Amino acid sequence: MGYDAQFRVWRGDVDGGALQDYSIPVNEGEVVLDIIHRLQATQAPDLAVRWNCKAGKCGSCSAEVNGRPRLLCMTRMSTFTQDEVVTVTPLRTFPVIRDLVTDVSYNYLKAREVPSFTPPPGLAPGEYRMKQIDVERSQEFRKCIECFLCQNTCHVVRDHEDNKAAFSGPRYFIRVAELEMHPLDTADRRNASQDEFGLGLCNITKCCTEVCPEGIKITDNAIIPMKERVVDHRYDPLVWLGNKLFRRG
Ligand code: SF4
Ligand code: SF4
Ligand code: FES
Secondary structure, X not given: OOEEEEEEEEEEEOOEEEEEEEEEEEOOOOEHHHHHHHHHHXXXXXXXXXXXXXXOOOOOOEEEEOOEEEEHHHOEHHHOOOOOXXXXXXXXXXXXXXXXXXXXXXXXXXXXXXXXXXXXXXXXXXXXXXXXXXHHXXXXXXXXXXXXXXXXXXXXXHOOHHHHHHOOOHHHHHHHHHHHOOOOXXXXXXXHHHHOOOHHHOOOOOHHHHHOOOOOOHHHHHHHHHHHHHHHHHHOHHXXXXXXXOOOO
């Protein structure tokens, strides 16, 4: 059953902008991205929005709906009452390019800083063998669709632009955890996690976990185990002695 929804959409660019009001038809079963597309088709042809799959799998339609970080294509209109104003704004943590499109290149810079998978020398692709239990552990992290909702939500950078240089963010903590837990990986990223990626700035509030559309337990399964590994490595006297005597690498 259709009705007219009240939408408030942020319009503007790097020089500034404002919320603009629209009244727009909604049909049964639609998601917020459908309404944004209808706005483009009927009232605001120059409205900028990034999207690709409309299936919650490409991670490109991230924005904030009524102040909550969401995928526009996975936010059902049925979650709002018919008289509720639906406010759609760009991700707050990244610079606006135009309207709902932000510049997420911070994340790609951070991705490049994580040392890649380092198998033992001489082990060729195709010769990798690992137990199913180890495969399953990293599979949770491999579900990441790089929507960057967790990065956008994390208070360490959301309100503190100057922390960005020293903080990789939850998406890259799961990447580091995945590699550190990989049985065939020989690199050691524990010191870098603390000193370069800013793991110590995370105070395990779990806000990143709450917004992850893939349901990845970022804090419990990646961040806390990585913090434990760093503490063991740096502050356990027996491990410290072992590291002195049998230095890895
Ligand atoms: S748990 Fe850590 S990484 Fe996640 S939102 Fe909180 S401070 Fe940020
Ligand atoms: S961990 Fe979750 S919230 Fe973060 S980028 Fe990946 S899919 Fe998105
Ligand atoms: S359009 Fe691909 S996740 Fe929304």
